[in-house]
Amino acid sequence: MFKRKLPIMLFVLVVGMAFIVTGCGGADTSPEPPAKATFSYAMSGAYPPFSYFDDNDNLLGFDVEIGTALAEKMGLEADPVPTPWQALPLGLNAGRYDAIIGSMTITEARLEKFDFSDPYYRSGPKLFVRADSNIKGVDDLTAESTIAVLMESVYEELAREYTDKLKFYDNDVLALRELAAGRADAVITDQIVGLTNAKELGLDIVSVGDLLMVEEIGIAIRKGETDLLNAVNQALADIKADGTYLAISEKYVGADISGD
Amino acid sequence: MGIIEYAVDFYSLLVKSYPIFIQATALTLRLTVAALGIGILIGLVFAMMKISKNRFFNAIADGYITVIRGTPLIVQIFWIYYGLAPIINVPAFWAASLALAVHNGAYIAEIFRGGIQSINRGQMEAARSVGMTYGLAMRRIVLPQAFKRCIPPLGNQFIIGLKDSSLAAFVTMPELFMTAMRRAANQPGNALEYYTIAGLYYLALVVVFAFLVKKLERRLDVD
Structure with missing residues (x-):
């Protein structure tokens, strides 16, 4: 019984899939021709x-x-x-x-x-550290300091001026959390982003020193x-x-x- | 915070995020169905090419499986969505589905080939000797038995495909993983919870699917 039904089952499966797939396509492709440019x-x-x-x-x-x-x-x-x-x-x-x-x-x-x-x-980047850190500005950074930064960002280049020990993240929130968790010594990020997120997350971190540059x-x-x-x-x-x-x-x- | 309070908080987050995650689940399922549907067809075609006596077909199938199985899925997705964009602008849904289909197709081809080759040669010979053509013998005798043997590894491959659909997040698809990433970016304090929630949705889908495969296996065994 199974043997005879199998080709039919397979056929139904394939056709069914094709329907679902094309059906989805119609519904899913973003509306290409908009009324207005x-x-x-x-x-x-x-x-x-x-x-x-x-x-x-x-x-x-x-x-x-x-x-x-x-x-x-x-x-x-x-x-x-x-x-x-x-x-x-x-x-x-x-x-x-x-x-x-x-x-x-x-x-x-x-x-x-x-x-x-x-x-x-x-805006501009600032150096963020844990509230109890003895880093009070970029001058306190050493080659041993680990800095967490957003990958492919301008902060990456900036951080390289101070240390080679960089850790990369694909959003600033992760970097700030790593800092608070003690897995990095500092974060260089936009002052607005850093301050808003630190407050939002209740992280015990502060910004030190001046704007590192005006962006x-x-x-x-x-x-x-x-x-x-x-x-x-x-x-x-x-x-x-x-x-x-x-x-x-x-x-x-x-x-x-x-x-x- | 006590464990009870945490559990209550987590539960309320789970309930509150339910409408968005259900929508995302629907997209994850659509991606998976499209990918595996096309993947089965690709797999079937390349399995046939691989077992065929024609050297040319063998070479094509070998090349396909080597290249696709030998490169990461995320590379394939980026290749189609961003790499091909100047030549052909594949929409995100189809870029992700096609990459998943092509990727899974290579593994499915190997599963089908294994299944077909596991059927005793004598079956084909017997079928041919009673006058069936190669194609008819394949369709009526070999494939039905092979298909049955393929079900456990296919089920396994489908589960992998379902979970791999999470990579569609990187080409802007708001499926389950993307939804969790967005929630986590917006409420970083709850990042752990949102990734856990996404994990639970995948787990639920896989458990249901594994149950269905098991049922199918049992039914076919009885036959």
């Missing part, structure tokens, strides 16, 4: 308060709303695309989205690969797309002029971070 932009979605998911899985944050505001000024439909941090440049080059609004610092190295808009905010954070756009770059810069100036920028900045960071 879109402005798609990427961010990690794991970098509160700049981009994060709330309890209902809504994507929020400073970067996300700046993107929405810029799209509105350009007369485009905003389409934020959460993408893992390390893959952000890959996705931009691959044409997965039009821009990266992902708290990416403008650096020489990155300028070789993309164009950047005018800075949309300014200009820009919107990355593929090289040669000058029209888009100009439109973004114009939209950025517009939202700063009409108060939209300030409202978003105060909502998420509690201060004006434009640095203008």
Whole structure:
């Protein structure tokens, strides 16, 4: 009985699979032809308060709303695309989205690969240590100090100036927790990110010393797309002029971070 | 905090996060079904090529299995999603499913080949001697028996495929693991709990699936 039924079973299985698969395809492929042209932009979605998911899985944050505001000024439909941090440049080059609004610092190295808009905010890294640490500033760091940093970030280069003993993480929250747990001696990260997370997590860590540098954070756009770059810069100036920028900045960071 | 309070907190987190995780589970299942459905077809085709007398087919099947089994799944997923993007823009769902399908296909091909070769040669010879063609003998005599023997290792491979679908998180798919990562990034104080919750969902899926495979095995044995 089994032998005779098997080919039928197999056939049903295969056809069934094909149906499920094609069925899924139809439902799943993101709506390609939008009614309105879109402005798609990427961010990690794991970098509160700049981009994060709330309890209902809504994507929020400073970067996300700046993107929405810029799209509105350009007369485009905003389409934020959460993408893992390390893959952000890959996705931009691959044409997965039009821009990266992902708290990416403008650096020489990155300028070789993309164009950047005018800075949309300014911040800077600080050294974070445990509250009981005897490291009171970068001068107390030795070659033996272990520094935890976000991989592929500007803090990585900065940390190399002080030590070769680096530990890499793919988000700052992990690095800060490692510091609190005693598995690293210091963390170099953005002061806003460090302070917000330390408070949120109740970690017994503090920032010491001054800003290690002033970073200009820009919107990355593929090289040669000058029209888009100009439109973004114009939209950025517009939202700063009409108060939209300030409202978003105060909502998420509690201060004006434009640095203008 | 006492263990009771912790358990209560954990339970409330589990209940509160339920709607999002169920949605993520649905995506995980869709990825897995798509991947394994295509993977079975790929596996069947390459198993046939591998046992065929045709040297050309043998070489293709060998090459495929060597390359796919010899490279990490995450490399294959990135290759399709980011690497191929300038040439062909595969949507994230399909990039992940296809990579999973191609990857699992190589293992499934080996499972099918093992199953088919475990059937005594005499069966094929006997079938041919009563006048069946090679294809008919394969379909009516060898494959049904082979398929039965393949079920335990196939079930095993499906479980691996289900868990490997978590790698789709790295190409932006909000499946179970991605959901846990997002929750953990947003509420780092509960990172441990959210990763545990994601683990529990996978565990539940695997336990249910393993139960179904066991039932199927038992039914086929009775026959």
